[in-house]
Amino acid sequence: MSRVTVIDHDVELTRAGANVRGTLGSVLFFARRYPLGAVGALIMLVFVATAVFADAIATFDPLTTNARDSLAPPGGSHTLGADFMGRDMLARIIYGARISLAVGLGATMLGCLAGMIVGLLSGYFGGWLDLTVQRLMDIMQSLPLLVMALVMAASLGPSLTNTIIAIAIPLVPNVARVIRSNTLSLREMPFVEAARAVGMSETRIAIAHVLPNTLAPLIVLATAQFGSAILVESALAFLGLGVPEPHPSWGRMLSESAAEYVRTAPWLVIFPGVAISAVVFGTNLLGDAIRDMLDPRQRF
């Protein structure tokens, strides 16, 4: 995070923040100012590292079945136990981080990009385009996120890409609405008028001057959507309409084990849920801190 943003948002910080030098300095400063956000960032970092280095960390293959280890309890050679097919839980959770983060990141980026374009176009250019887009967004927002994603996932068919698209589409209206209202107020700003006065084309003003000013609310929104994208992915997988086999998805691990193992093999129920909750908790902590930092109006 740039030093300037930190200093700008609070007078009392000017003195403290003025001494911040270099990347490490900014990181330490962020950690001191937003301890909970730093914890969230740390949690995220652990999961990202897990996803990236899954091959090096996992001691078992997540897909290898082994009848002899069926429902092996935690401890022994399987640290977190094994599922009905004797697949190592730890390895499946480690590789599951890839699916969760890939879907979360993919859906958030896709949804934000589409929402940003739609919001910018309808806010800046207005007219019939704006009206049409607004009505379309109304329609999309008349279904809850999960229901929309369910219908989308069912009609696109099960695959990693389709799951990402199915979750990204219902995110679009939320983003578009925020970007649009931001654009509406930015459009009337003196600096836009100045750009127009020196003869800049409308398209260039929209991209070069209006767009960069919507980035702060976009980042705040994106971190909030990231967590819900991961939650929706896990719910879709739990309902059997998410990322298909053989990808180890945390949500599907819970549906395989669900009710019948509550009694006999609780570790199959506990660990994947802990993984989902920890990732989402991390994004929420980080998201709150980022919101406090970038959106001073909401800071208390």
Place this chain on the structure above:
Amino acid sequence: MGAYLIRRLLLMLLTLFGMSVLIFVMLRLVPGNITDIIFDSAGFVNPAQKAKIERQLGLDQPIVTQYVRWIAGLARGDLGYAFVSEKPALDEILPRIPVTAKLAVLALVFSVLFGVPLGVISAVRQNTALDYALRVVSLSGLSLPSFWLGLLILMACVQWFGWIPIYRSTPGSFWSELALLSIPAAAVGFRSSALVMRLTRSSMLEVLRQDYIRTARAKGASDPSVNYDHALRNAVLPVVTIIGIEAAFLIGGLIVTETVFNIPGVARFLVEAIRWRDYPIVQNLVMLIAVVVVVVNFVVDMAYVALDPRIKYEE
């Protein structure tokens, strides 16, 4: 106000019309229909028989004809026949609504009962240890997948009571039904209560910084009087919005929770119908949900006018 209401109602109709087209087209974009699923499980395909079933279900007609037939039926209160059970879709959907509605109401009661008071406490005690603890709890409410929370509750019941709270369609008394439903309702309501709590807190904090609160304190009003009489009454306005939106959006949490607790409600029924590509059920249920969302949004806006005399819809 009259003109506003008419415009608003027309927009609602337009939205619902758009939704009906969207859901209808999306369902039929899917490669394969219910006949493919039937023949998939049978293991072989008999083209003549497949065509016959498609004809019976009206799936051989052009998509526009199918759509017009559906909407014309809706206007007469005829939702068509479910593909799987071959019963009228209305008879399949209606009996499943009460249990889902009860769950939703209980979950809402739960979220307001916990969310609002805890949010107020958190705001009044801002930056104390209690505030931090409550904030972490509310953040965790937004982080736990509700189906996992449901599974954890099931696990706790098994562990401590050796008993699983399974919902039966013919429960005994009102109280036993309430007890059985409040467990899954808590699993769904935890998330909403966290949302309500966060919003109550930030809304309270914003109000507490305003001039008229300082005036109230300056003239010697007691802390409770300032917090509850002056601040809460204004802070509760945005909370009403989020409660309304949550009421409509609870269905998302109910889908997974009804699945976990094996409750025969509409939310779980929707997932089953989607799996079977049971078009009449899916499209009518989706429309039902859309109607609920749109109507609740409208009611919330109207409630706003009633609660806050500063807001007026004109033009």
